[in-house]
Amino acid sequence: MALSEESLVDARDVVDSADSLIEVIDLHRVYGSGILAVHALRGVSFHVGHGELVAIVGPSGSGKTTMMNILGCLDRPTTGQYRLGGRDVSTLSADELADVRNARIGFVFQGFNLLPRNSAVQNVGLPLRYGPPLSSAERHRRSLECLSVVGLAHRASHLPNQLSGGEQQRVAIARALVNNPSLILADEPTGNLDTRRSEEILALFQRLNRLKGMTIALVTHEPDIAACCRRVLHFRDGVLERDEPIVMRSLDTNDGDAFAVRDPAGPTPSRGVECVPCVP
Numbered sequence: 001m002a003l004s005e006e007s008l009v010d011a012r013d014v015v016d017s018a019d020s021l022i023e024v025i026d027l028h029r030v031y032g033s034g035i036l037a038v039h040a041l042r043g044v045s046f047h048v049g050h051g052e053l054v055a056i057v058g059p060s061g062s063g064k065t066t067m068m069n070i071l072g073c074l075d076r077p078t079t080g081q082y083r084l085g086g087r088d089v090s091t092l093s094a095d096e097l098a099d100v101r102n103a104r105i106g107f108v109f110q111g112f113n114l115l116p117r118n119s120a121v122q123n124v125g126l127p128l129r130y131g132p133p134l135s136s137a138e139r140h141r142r143s144l145e146c147l148s149v150v151g152l153a154h155r156a157s158h159l160p161n162q163l164s165g166g167e168q169q170r171v172a173i174a175r176a177l178v179n180n181p182s183l184i185l186a187d188e189p190t191g192n193l194d195t196r197r198s199e200e201i202l203a204l205f206q207r208l209n210r211l212k213g214m215t216i217a218l219v220t221h222e223p224d225i226a227a228c229c230r231r232v233l234h235f236r237d238g239v240l241e242r243d244e245p246i247v248m249r250s251l252d253t254n255d256g257d258a259f260a261v262r263d264p265a266g267p268t269p270s271r272g273v274e275c276v277p278c279v280p
């Protein structure tokens with residue numbers, strides 16, 4: 001659905017006006033009904049402040065993806081409240097949820113979910129097609145800026161199958177950044193990557209969190225990846241078993257205000273999308 005400027009402003013207000021970005025209150029999600037009902041979430045409550053970097057962990061089937069889908073306004077709880085930026089979004093219509101999602105949430109998935117016949121820069125620009133109308137030149141410029149942030153402007157015209165797994169995931173992260181979201185949700189973003197590529201992705205998340213103040217929640221099965229966050233939410237059987245602040249294992253070795261992923265062909269970001277530049 002295309003966004004009008006007016007609905008975009010409203011949707012952005014949803015997440016800009018509260019101390020906690022996320023407030024989840026006694027959330028339940030039941031799939032199906034009767035004897036086939038699956039209670040995926042059974043009364044989950046937590047808050048996430050602006051600028052937090054949070055890992056969600058737990059055994060298979062514990063409700064992590066169900067939780068992420070609700071946080072991402074892709075799904076609604078059966079009962080309970082989900083407040084995003086102070087506003088109860090659990091009862092919004094599908095169109096209203098789509099507005100909030102497009103305006104302020106970036107998604108990263110385990111399988112990258114890139115369109116195979118579209119180039120890297122076209123993939124990054126896809127979310128811009130659902131926002132206020134932009135010229136194709138402006139879409140291209142913003143997309144290239146975000147590819148530059150993840151160090152891949154020099155791969156802009158490559159198709160996904162011409163990129164490594166780690167590069168594909170960085171394209172997917174650039175796509176998540178293109179609407180300049182407040183919240184990035186990543187469901188097992190390193191699930192298909194080896195250790196080195198996984199650490200590159202986590203370093204990128206840590207930098208986006210530190211330099212842009214982005215709130216990031218990621219699901220992982222790997223303790224080493226969860227250790228790269230500042231807080232771990234442990235799910236089990238649909239409940240939040242433990243909410244644990246941790247000392248973050250920092251992979252972000254760049255002390256300056258630039259991204260360590262170097263991009264030899266990266267353009268200097270200009271006004272429009274607030275991407276942080278790479279090291280020239």
Ligand SMILES: Nc1ncnc2c1ncn2[C@@H]1O[C@H](COP(=O)(O)OP(=O)(O)OP(=O)(O)O)[C@@H](O)[C@H]1O
Pocket residue numbers: 031032038039040058059060061062063064065066067
């Ligand atoms: N669309 C659906 N219909 C019915 N049951 C579902 C649906 N989606 C998920 N479930 C069930 O809800 C429970 C939680 O699933 P969910 O996908 O949230 O788990 P998860 O923690 O993400 O697991 P994994 O680590 O394997 O990805 C599981 O028992 C699952 O079978």
Ligand SMILES: [Mg+2]
Pocket residue numbers: 064065066
């Ligand atoms: Mg899952």
